[in-house]
Amino acid sequence: MSDLTITAYNVKTKEKGVKMLDAVITKTAKGAYMAQGNDGKGNKLTTLMNEAKALAAIEAGIAKKGWD
Numbered sequence: 001m002s003d004l005t006i007t008a009y010n011v012k013t014k015e016k017g018v019k020m021l022d023a024v025i026t027k028t029a030k031g032a033y034m035a036q037g038n039d040g041k042g043n044k045l046t047t048l049m050n051e052a053k054a055l056a057a058i059e060a061g062i063a064k065k066g067w068d
Contacts (some may be wrong), residue, residue, distance in 0.1 A: 004060050005037050008047035020045050025054045026066035035063060 006020040023037035033054035036046045048056075055061040 004053075004056055004062060006037070006047065006049070006057055006063060008035070008037075008045040010039060010043055010045060014044050016066035018045060020047070023057065024066040025049075025058060026062045036066075037063075 004025050006023070007012040007017045008020050009016050010018045018039050020035060021040050024037045025033055025035050028034055033049050033051055034046060035049055035054070035057070038044055054063075058065050
């Protein structure tokens with residue numbers, strides 16, 4: 001899955017589909033998966049994702065696991 005990327009909406013620049021760098025995936029209190037990272041220009045990005053995409057991103061090495 002080398003074509004797997006995590007994208008998010010950048011609220012500051014109002015751009016859709018911005019590629020997320022240095023992503024860390026965490027679980028919310030209700031069990032959803034959330035990725036947090038940056039766009040490489042200093043802007044923080046956050047997006048919700050399903051379990052399959054979250055685990056695939058961790059396995060591919062493009063995101064870090066943020067829970068125990």
